Amino acid sequence: MAAWMLTLTPPLEAENALETSLREAFESEKASLRPPFSLAIPSPDQYTLLNRAILHGVLTEPQFAKTHIKHLHAIVTDGYAAFVTLLLSLVNHLYPKLLASVKTQLLWLTDQIVCVLGVGYDAVLVSLLRQIAGADCGDGNLWLCSKLVTLFLEQWDRLLEDSPHVLSFALYTFLRVLTDHCRGGNVEKLETLKRLEIHLCVKIVREEFHLCLKIGRDFIRLLQDLVHVPEFRAILRDILFNPCVFNVVGFQFKDVSQIYSTRTSSRYSLLRISPDMETQLRFLLTSIKLGHQKRHQVWFAKKFLNEPDKEFVIVDIVRFICCAHHPSNEIIQSDIVPRWALIGWLLTSCRRNHVVANVKLALFYDWLFFDERVDNIMNIEPAVLLMVHSVPKYVDITHALLEFLLHLVDSYDVERKGFVVKGVSSAFQLLVRKGVIRSLDVLISCPALHPGLKERLKSLIACGTVGSS
Amino acid sequence: MVLLKDIMPAAQNNIDTKFILLEKGNTTLEGKNRKCLTLVADETAAVHLQLWGDECDAFDSGDIIHLSKGIFSYQHGNLVLRAGKRGKLEKRGEFTMSYVEIPNMSEIHWIPDPSNSKNYIQDYAISPQSRIFPPIP
Numbered sequence: 139m140a141a142w143m144l145t146l147t148p149p150l151e152a153e154n155a156l157e158t159s160l161r162e163a164f165e166s167e168k169a170s171l172r173p174p175f176s177l178a179i180p181s182p183d184q185y186t187l188l189n190r191a192i193l194h195g196v197l198t199e200p201q202f203a204k205t206h207i208k209h210l211h212a213i214v215t216d217g218y219a220a221f222v223t224l225l226l227s228l229v230n231h232l233y234p235k236l237l238a239s240v241k242t243q244l245l246w247l248t249d250q251i252v253c254v255l256g257v258g259y260d261a262v263l264v265s266l267l268r269q270i271a272g273a274d275c276g277d278g279n280l281w282l283c284s285k286l287v288t289l290f291l292e293q294w295d296r297l298l299e300d301s302p303h304v305l306s307f308a309l310y311t312f313l314r315v316l317t318d319h320c321r322g323g324n325v326e327k328l329e330t331l332k333r334l335e336i337h338l339c340v341k342i343v344r345e346e347f348h349l350c351l352k353i354g355r356d357f358i359r360l361l362q363d364l365v366h367v368p369e370f371r372a373i374l375r376d377i378l379f380n381p382c383v384f385n386v387v388g389f390q391f392k393d394v395s396q397i398y399s400t401r402t403s404s405r406y407s408l409l410r411i412s413p414d415m416e417t418q419l420r421f422l423l424t425s426i427k428l429g430h431q432k433r434h435q436v437w438f439a440k441k442f443l444n445e446p447d448k449e450f451v452i453v454d455i456v457r458f459i460c461c462a463h464h465p466s467n468e469i470i471q472s473d474i475v476p477r478w479a480l481i482g483w484l485l486t487s488c489r490r491n492h493v494v495a496n497v498k499l500a501l502f503y504d505w506l507f508f509d510e511r512v513d514n515i516m517n518i519e520p521a522v523l524l525m526v527h528s529v530p531k532y533v534d535i536t537h538a539l540l541e542f543l544l545h546l547v548d549s550y551d552v553e554r555k556g557f558v559v560k561g562v563s564s565a566f567q568l569l570v571r572k573g574v575i576r577s578l579d580v581l582i583s584c585p586a587l588h589p590g591l592k593e594r595l596k597s598l599i600a601c602g603t604v605g606s607s
Numbered sequence: 608m609v610l611l612k613d614i615m616p617a618a619q620n621n622i623d624t625k626f627i628l629l630e631k632g633n634t635t636l637e638g639k640n641r642k643c644l645t646l647v648a649d650e651t652a653a654v655h656l657q658l659w660g661d662e663c664d665a666f667d668s669g670d671i672i673h674l675s676k677g678i679f680s681y682q683h684g685n686l687v688l689r690a691g692k693r694g695k696l697e698k699r700g701e702f703t704m705s706y707v708e709i710p711n712m713s714e715i716h717w718i719p720d721p722s723n724s725k726n727y728i729q730d731y732a733i734s735p736q737s738r739i740f741p742p743i744p
Binding site: 418425 | 629661662665666668669673696697698699701702703705743
């Protein structure tokens, strides 16, 4: 019995419904899973049942995996759509709980499905990328990184032709986890993996630069975290000072501002949030009332931020909240925990100064290049509300945020300061114009804020107005 | 499935309900058996839940738990909900449930219903919320 399990369900815990349905199908179809296979065309119900049974078989009977796959190839009539849907659901809902042997089979199976370009395989790859945890150098997590980076390299030609967008998702993910793996020092177990990840990322950037443009501005944010790695320092230098090396026939890359002005789609921020974490964050932001969120915050932190290094994940969470979780007006006007309050709590959970700085950069990143024609006001709303709502009781937070923002304007990219000034000032102007805040007086006339800071804010707004007129 | 605000003390194993575990007390020994008092709640009320034996290790705060055939009765003078010998507790998820801590059904003074001696009715609240597990400020 134990050999047929996908997960180890603890005592007194209900079995997952998907796991039950796969196991039951496997048990009921067991007789038809060995050759000689029936030549009869299965009915739609039988077809569903067989798909489930074969999936369970591949995952739990490694010794018969090749037989099961042959069987699948023989019965398939829908381009593998039903099978891949099951696979996707399994990864989304059960991956963290799967037994190690089942995970091994799952990755082998994914490779097989990519080989036949089963309908929806790209979603499975994206879902597996989401299962790579941030700031986690545990063996299980490194194993998954290594399996996936190998898969992307081995299936390069196929993916480039059929689903290039998956390669930009892989690039985003591996750039992000490389910052974790480079932080780990020169540990031997990390060295080989790091080389493979760097190789994949450099290959994508150098050979298929258009895939980086697809990511947009967050591509630069991630690259900057890796500036201490020679390969990425060289790439960044080329992007800034020698952009023409990325030209190809029919495409001219003139300046990094081309990337700055592309808003990164929320699909990328989602990549660094596991489905589990996404469920919990969205629940907090749609169902819990402000003032009653303490216990849920404690549970969230216990599950996802339980080790000192886990605070690096807060950068990704803040990006997710700003870019990928946009509440409805109904929720905004209710007493549900607002996004700024959750971000305020996350910010106070960071201990290291450079993590705090990275979290603030994540919070303000869309401000720097804001252009209301392509950008979304919901991406910049949390930062301004956090500053304004902190004035009465936590003015030091307002001060620190505003100071950081003004510092970014001066130093983020001195060569393109005008571009950034325009972005930040138009962000402020739109927030006032759309009524997110009534006016900037709450900051400019705030007695508790340093006069020098208020002057700098005033001149920034004036600058932007002159620049845009 | 009954809401916690609607449970009343009875000598019967007939409560089917669902709640989220908010806080666990210390596990203590009673004879050979371990027991652990906890605070659980749903969207309508909170109550003290008594865990027995292996149940003490199986559940943690934040867990969403289904109780079938549970009993709500006095144990050594304390009003607690528990699975008892005939009932069953089962984890069905975590985190995604909202809750209130007021009223707490274990902190209510109940009196026999004058019109039906088998039932209890609420007399008054001894405390609006749990005196054992106060809310987090």
